[in-house]
Amino acid sequence: MKILFKILLLGALLWSCSTPESVNSPDGKIQVLFNINDGIPYYSVKRNDELLIDNSKLGFKLKNANDLSNNFEISKIERDCVNETWTQPWGEVKNISNHYNSLVITLREKSDDQRIIKLNFRAYNDGVGFRYEIPEQPNLDSIIIDDELTEFNFIKNFKSWWIPAYGDDVDSEHLFKSNSLNDLKETVHTPLTMEYGDDLFLSIHEAALVNYSAMTLTSQGTKLKCELVPWSTGEKVRTSAPMVTPWRTIQIAESAGDLITSYLILNLNEPSKIENLSWVNPGKYNGIWWGMHLGHQTWNLGPNHGATTENVKELIDFAAENNMKGVLVEGWNQGWEDWNFNFTTPYEDFDIKWLTEYARSKGVSIIGHHETGGNIDNYEAQLTDAFEYYHNLGIHAVKTGYVTKKPNGKEWHQGQYMVNHQNKVLELAAKYQIMLDVHEPVKGTGLRRTYPNMMTQEGARGTEYDAWSEGNPPEHTVILPFTRCLAGPMDYTPGIFDILIEEKPENRVHSTLAKQLSLYVTIYSPLQMVTDLPENYKNHPAFQFIRDVPTDWEKSIVLNGQIGDYVTIVRKDRNSDDWYLGSSTDENSRSFDVDLNFLLPDKKYLAQIYADAEDTNLETNPTSYIIKQDTVTSNNSLPIRLAGGGGQAIRFHLLD
Numbered sequence: 117m118k119i120l121f122k123i124l125l126l127g128a129l130l131w132s133c134s135t136p137e138s139v140n141s142p143d144g145k146i147q148v149l150f151n152i153n154d155g156i157p158y159y160s161v162k163r164n165d166e167l168l169i170d171n172s173k174l175g176f177k178l179k180n181a182n183d184l185s186n187n188f189e190i191s192k193i194e195r196d197c198v199n200e201t202w203t204q205p206w207g208e209v210k211n212i213s214n215h216y217n218s219l220v221i222t223l224r225e226k227s228d229d230q231r232i233i234k235l236n237f238r239a240y241n242d243g244v245g246f247r248y249e250i251p252e253q254p255n256l257d258s259i260i261i262d263d264e265l266t267e268f269n270f271i272k273n274f275k276s277w278w279i280p281a282y283g284d285d286v287d288s289e290h291l292f293k294s295n296s297l298n299d300l301k302e303t304v305h306t307p308l309t310m311e312y313g314d315d316l317f318l319s320i321h322e323a324a325l326v327n328y329s330a331m332t333l334t335s336q337g338t339k340l341k342c343e344l345v346p347w348s349t350g351e352k353v354r355t356s357a358p359m360v361t362p363w364r365t366i367q368i369a370e371s372a373g374d375l376i377t378s379y380l381i382l383n384l385n386e387p388s389k390i391e392n393l394s395w396v397n398p399g400k401y402n403g404i405w406w407g408m409h410l411g412h413q414t415w416n417l418g419p420n421h422g423a424t425t426e427n428v429k430e431l432i433d434f435a436a437e438n439n440m441k442g443v444l445v446e447g448w449n450q451g452w453e454d455w456n457f458n459f460t461t462p463y464e465d466f467d468i469k470w471l472t473e474y475a476r477s478k479g480v481s482i483i484g485h486h487e488t489g490g491n492i493d494n495y496e497a498q499l500t501d502a503f504e505y506y507h508n509l510g511i512h513a514v515k516t517g518y519v520t521k522k523p524n525g526k527e528w529h530q531g532q533y534m535v536n537h538q539n540k541v542l543e544l545a546a547k548y549q550i551m552l553d554v555h556e557p558v559k560g561t562g563l564r565r566t567y568p569n570m571m572t573q574e575g576a577r578g579t580e581y582d583a584w585s586e587g588n589p590p591e592h593t594v595i596l597p598f599t600r601c602l603a604g605p606m607d608y609t610p611g612i613f614d615i616l617i618e619e620k621p622e623n624r625v626h627s628t629l630a631k632q633l634s635l636y637v638t639i640y641s642p643l644q645m646v647t648d649l650p651e652n653y654k655n656h657p658a659f660q661f662i663r664d665v666p667t668d669w670e671k672s673i674v675l676n677g678q679i680g681d682y683v684t685i686v687r688k689d690r691n692s693d694d695w696y697l698g699s700s701t702d703e704n705s706r707s708f709d710v711d712l713n714f715l716l717p718d719k720k721y722l723a724q725i726y727a728d729a730e731d732t733n734l735e736t737n738p739t740s741y742i743i744k745q746d747t748v749t750s751n752n753s754l755p756i757r758l759a760g761g762g763g764q765a766i767r768f769h770l771l772d
Contacts, residue, residue: 122460139219172267179260192222261353266342274310281332287529300335323363323384325561330530348526373674390491397641403444409583415447436478455489459502490520503548518556590761591702631763637698681745734761
């Protein structure tokens with residue numbers, strides 16, 4: 117009898133501190149472990165058998181209900197392996213491998229309610245994704261989440277790059293800061309990118325953000341805690357069972373460049389829900405925009421109104437002559453005087469019907485514009501009519517904007533209210549065959565896979581800051597590819613040739629002209645703006661690179677890069693055998709050689725090189741550049757010389 121009692125006691129102890137269940141990545145290098153300790157669920161992560169994330173708590177605090185955080189036991193374990201390849205309709209690569217092993221743990225409360233929660237872990241070669249699922253069940257219907265308890269308990273004190281989640285500026289439009297996790301005192305946005313030494317790089321983010329609040333992070337030493345962006349009333353999430361959360365993602369890489377070419381976040385989203393994608397087309401565009409930021413033109417009606425029929429016709433002609441597919445028109449609709457916008461009534465000096473037909477005859481499309489000013493009630497009241505209006509005109513792309521600190525005067529940009537609004541806009545836009553370029557957005561979480569009409573977003577400080585503020589420092593554009601751009605395409609609006617903006621001596625662009633060319637490769641967007649005024653491009657030899665560079669790629673390779681210092685990326689055109697290289701640096705000059713082994717073997721290419729000149733100087737001579745040509749093969753290497761704040765852009769054209 118005593119022996120039996122000891123066996124039963126040992127079994128109870130093992131169950132309360134269970135042997136971890138685990139799942140490995142396909143290559144075996146990454147391992148996720150799950151265990152229950154005193155009824156509390158935890159996970160941990162190893163890389164190469166070394167602990168990376170120690171026991172990290174999981175669960176929820178609920179309002180008006182007992183928490184879903186403890187008193188659990190495992191009731192079911194499911195495993196699976198998926199190895200497939202899917203094709204993007206557009207993107208930085210054409211084909212994406214979706215290869216993972218999964219572990220689904222069903223937990224049941226040991227209390228009378230016996231509520232159930234599922235934890236779904238997926239281990240990829242480039243990281244980990246996990247999400248919660250609450251099935252439909254008798255004792256859990258309406259759910260109000262006061263706190264998600266998810267932790268990321270890192271063993272190492274990583275160096276991190278971050279922007280604050282709550283600040284005085286428009287959401288997400290901050291310059292990045294860098295410090296160790298121990299010194300991270302503010303609540304920060306994701307993606308949060310981190311490095312440790314020369315061979316460990318991570319990024320914490322989320323995927324498939326639908327009907328939930330966005331995740332931000334707070335630091336407790338080297339432990340990061342999930343903090344959901346609240347409603348104005350304080351709750352974090354209002355939902356009901358059945359429900360799933362977004363995926364919590366941990367991208368893990370041996371180099372900074374491998375983070376850029378990780379497609380884990382896209383893989384964790386559902387396949388496209390749009391069957392006919394014939395109207396979804398990447399491309400370059402110009403527009404009524406930069407002149408407004410410079411103060412030449414106004415959004416509202418008046419003597420300097422930008423969106424006039426005459427001005428837009430000139431832009432259409434310029435676009436048609438220079439390999440651009442679209443013309444963005446801001447300030448076309450009534451309501452800019454008091455920001456009480458009408459989305460179906462143009463100003464009297466803007467003939468939208470004639471212009472859309474004229475653009476079509478030139479092989480160009482008008483890109484519409486919906487600035488909301490954060491008045492979501494006004495926008496949603498007109499949303500269906502606004503999209504139908506554009507659809508009937510044959511306009512298939514719209515830039516939306518939410519310029520305000522708090523939408524509707526009280527909600528946060530990343531809260532569940534705005535998440536649900538953006539998804540409503542996205543789905544309705546798909547119904548009316550409209551592509552979206554969203555400024556002041558809910559952060560990207562890979563929904564472009566499910567709705568490929570979500571083309572690009574802003575979500576960070578773009579070029580506009582150079583026109584009317586202290587501007588973006590040179591390091592900004594070599595931080596973005598490793599941080600913000602991990603969330604998805606960014607409409608940074610590059611291509612400024614009038615670097616010094618001589619009419620505004622207090623403002624300028626903090627790069628060289630050659631670096632402006634390189635940004636068309638290093639900062640990915642399927643819709644890339646040709647931002648500067650047309651007169652600054654006419655008869656300019658360097659403009660040829662912008663005319664040539666595509667926006668839809670078959671392959672992308674990061675040749676080198678260090679976060680905040682420099683990056684060199686090559687991309688292969690999806691519609692030809694040409695490759696394009698972009699290399700950018702911070703305020704420091706750099707020189708290195710790059711191997712050309714990405715080119716087809718036994719083939720010759722004409723390398724058309726746009727580079728900083730010997731006398732290029734960021735402060736005094738930023739527009740100096742050289743153009744040269746060389747015949748190269750995959751066996752060659754090329755020297756890259758970057759002035760401080762500079763860049764280099766190369767087209768590799770396959771010779772017959």
